[in-house]
Each structure stands twice: as structure tokens, then as C-alpha cells.
Amino acid sequence: MPILSCLRRVKLAIYFILTTPSHHQSIRTFRFGIPLLIKTEYRQFTTEADALRFLNASGLDLPIPRLVDSIAIDGNTYTVMTRLPGRLLRDEVDQLSDPEVQAIVDDIQAILHRLWTLEQCPEDAGKVMLSASGHGLPNPMTFFESYWGPCPSILDCYFDLGRHLRDPDIDDWTPDIYVAGQPDLVNAVTADRVVWVHSDLRPQNILVHHGRLSGIIDWENSGWLPLHWQVHALRGARVGYTNRVRSIWLNVVFPPETEAGFKASMKLLRYLPV
Template sequence: MESQPHNDRLWIKLLVLLAYKTATHKHARRLSWSSQTGGVIPISPKLCIKATPFTQLAEANAMRFVAQHTSIPVPMVHCAFEEKGQTYILMERIEGDTLAQVWGQRSDESKARILRQLKGIVEQLRRISAPPSIGVANVDGGPIFDHRLPRKSSWGPFATIQDFHRELRSGIDAGDIEDDASSPGVKDMASFHEQAWQAPVFTHGDLSALNILVRGDEVVGIIDWETAGWYPPYWEYTSAKHTNPRNLWWQEEVDKFIAPMHEALEMEAIRRRFFGDF
């Protein structure tokens, strides 16, 4: 299904485009905003606009979906639309620090309180009922997006988890894979892929310390939902463990708020080695 715009009346679109143009010019004079803000431009103390080459309407719809079905703190989406091939999302600007900024200064008690909240957030996502017959897809049933996946950023949608896994193996059938010295573990990975799976679960897909906002010991925002969608049950865990391989400290924390899935992690390591970077 194609993702639809939200609150895209003409006068609102014109105001958003004007605000975005003004704000980008302002920030360009002071710093390289695209590298410093990830393409999210503040236009007031309470509002910001996201518009990157990768921004899609599905990201806005994912935030609205999560807000409707959970109590997870996500930015309120005021408007989302496409204009000349570019997607613009006008949303709430949440005040807070990223965990990446403050984690090293937290006490053990503070870290434990934050991790308990993150565990509850992941549990809420996993309790959302999947639509009938959904496979691997974005929130609207369309293609998933992840620039870390091999060869391309937009994938699917896929009717089944097995179809998704087959695409991750570059279309190679599990029966055609043989283990040998040059590809250890690949046959085991394929068997893991082809097992009977439970229904997909709604997944953020990029739970890095950069995408979690806190004020004090309170988690006040989960941001950057561009990779969100319906995925295999292990995907949140393996994605969080490898969202930034250089952040070894964060990999150690992930097991404290997402139930460890060691076999899936091993199989994903094999897949990344032989079939892709992520």
C-alpha cells in the first residue's frame, strides 16, 4: 500500500516550505546543518522539520501509528507531504539529550531506571497486533527502508518472512547452499531463515543511543522512525546490537532492555559477512 500524506492542506504546505527554506539558510550560515542535525531542522522551540534524501511518508505514519497504539513518547506529527520528489515532516521538537550524550555521566541507578523504561517501550511495540496476512513491510504495508541493507535501501514489501530472508540471501534458495570451508555457517543460516516463523512484530529498527532522548532519568522521546515496520521477531534485537558497530558500550546495554537472541545474532553475523554490510 502506498503511504499517504497527513494534514497536507495547501496553506500548511506553503508555510512548511517557507519555514524550511528560511531555517536551512539560517543554519547553513552557522554550521553544516546536514551533518550536525541529520537533516532535522528546528524552526521554533517546539517544532522541527525533517527532510532528507531518505525521508518518506511512512516514517510520519509510523510515528502516528505508535502514538495511537502505545504510550511510547514519539514526536507528534503535525503535517507530512511530498513536494517535487522530497518528503517533508513537520513534527514536535522534543526537548532532551540523547543517551549518547549523557550515558557516561549517569549513575548505575540512573542507568537502571532508563533501561527499565526502554524495556517497557520494546514490550509495547511487540504487543501491537500485526494486521492479517502482513509479511515484512512498512507501517502502511509498503516497502521497508534501511540504508544499511545490502545493494539498495528500499526493499519489498514481502508476503512472508521467508521471502524477506530469501532476498537477504540474494535470491539463493536454501536447498542450493552447501557448507564448505569458504562459507562456514551459511547452510545453518539458511535453515534458520526457512523455519516456521511467528507473526512479524512492529519494530523501530534503529534503537541506537542517538535515537533515545532523556531528561534526567525519564525517557522523553524515541526518534528517527525511518526504518520502522513489520519485521521478524529478532530484528529489533539484532539491529540494535549492530546499529553502530563502533559503539561497543551500547551493544553491552542492549541485552538489558531487549531479551537476548543469541542464535539470531550469530545468524545475522553470518549473513552480513557473506551477503551484505549490515
């Protein structure tokens, strides 16, 4: 067995000795008051460590975990990160007042606006479905079971996502034909900005403490995407998203080009992204 593999196994064994299982099967918390946890992803490749490393170094002072270590071994990935204070919004929302829920949504909005100040490096400008590691992101058309991308542009992204709209009588299906078939809709989605998006921003990934936002977790599927994909993540009727929180996001107004892109994407896609 290679020395590097042996060292990884020894390190992982030490981590497991120092931790204890939590109520979440993929999370172990450290003993002795150490404010860390270890998260297990049951796949060899995950972009969360790269996302945390990128965001930790962004200088935005975000309420997110700080990356400590990441080990890929035996088909699994183990990521050690800091443990944030608070409880999941999913478990607390029924005990919160309406003003407190609104304040948490306002806090999330402020974090999103900070994220949208991030800029892509010049060589990646305009690319979407792009992770911090330079790889693709989980494919929304396969329920996130496979990775896809990066795509050179928003148009290329929707061209691939819209395969179900293709005319079966046209063999040479090109982006130009795709645009010609749905010009207003395609123009609307491609006019939106490319920003950093947390594509799973649901109450089970939001921490609250004393009625305010205390942290955002689970950055595994985050990356460079059209801004209206963040709107899908916030407004979509998805498992774990309570109507009480979702109803507020339905009334939050985003930039005009993003609202237009959101509406157009709902018509372009049979299965909504993120």
C-alpha cells in the same frame, strides 16, 4: 503550476519562516516556544510519517513524536512533528552513572515489549520488510540506499537476502532448495515472531532527561520485521553506538526463539541486517 503544488510551497514557506536551523542540518525548530520541529529527508519517499501516524494511533502511549504534517516536494520530504524533551543519549552517556544507564535500558525494554503487542492486520499477517504505508523498507544489503519488500514471509526475506549463498550450478534456485541447504539455520530464523521493529535504535535516536528515557526518535526505517532484527539493532557494533550501552544489550536475554533466530541469522548472512 497545479494549485495543490502551490499550496504545498506556500505552507512550506510559512514553516520555514516560523523555524530556525538547529545544530543538526536536517532539523529546524519552531520559534516563539512552539514545541514543534520540521525534519527534512533528502528523498521524495520516506515512511516516517506513516510510521508515526500508525504508532500515534496505536493507543500504546509511546514516548515518540506526534505527527503534525508531512510535505513531499522537489525531491525532499518535510515532516512536522512534536519536539520531545531531553538530550541525546549519545551526548549524555559519559555523564550518567551505571545505574542510570541500566535504568534507561530497562525503560527501552519496556517500550519494546509494548511495541511487540501490536498485531498485523489479517491481510498482512506474516509479511516482513513491511512499512506502515504498505511499502517496503530500506534495504540492509545496499546500506539502506534503496527500498525493498514487502516480503510474503520471513523465509522469502532470507531467501532474497541469502543470494550470496546460492550454488552457481543451480539455475532454478527455490526456497525449498535454500531450506535444504541450511535447514537448522533457516528453521531458526523463520520460527521467530514478526513484530514492529525500530531498526536504528542507537544512542543518537534516544532522548534522556534526568537520567531516564524521555523519548525515541527517527522512526523512518521502522516496520514489521523478525524480532531478532531488533536484537541486531541493539547489539550490533555500529557507528554512534557506544560500547557502554552496547555491552548492556549483549547481556539482555530475549525470548529463546529470538536468541536462536539471532544466532542463526549471523551465520546465514554475510552482511548482517539492520
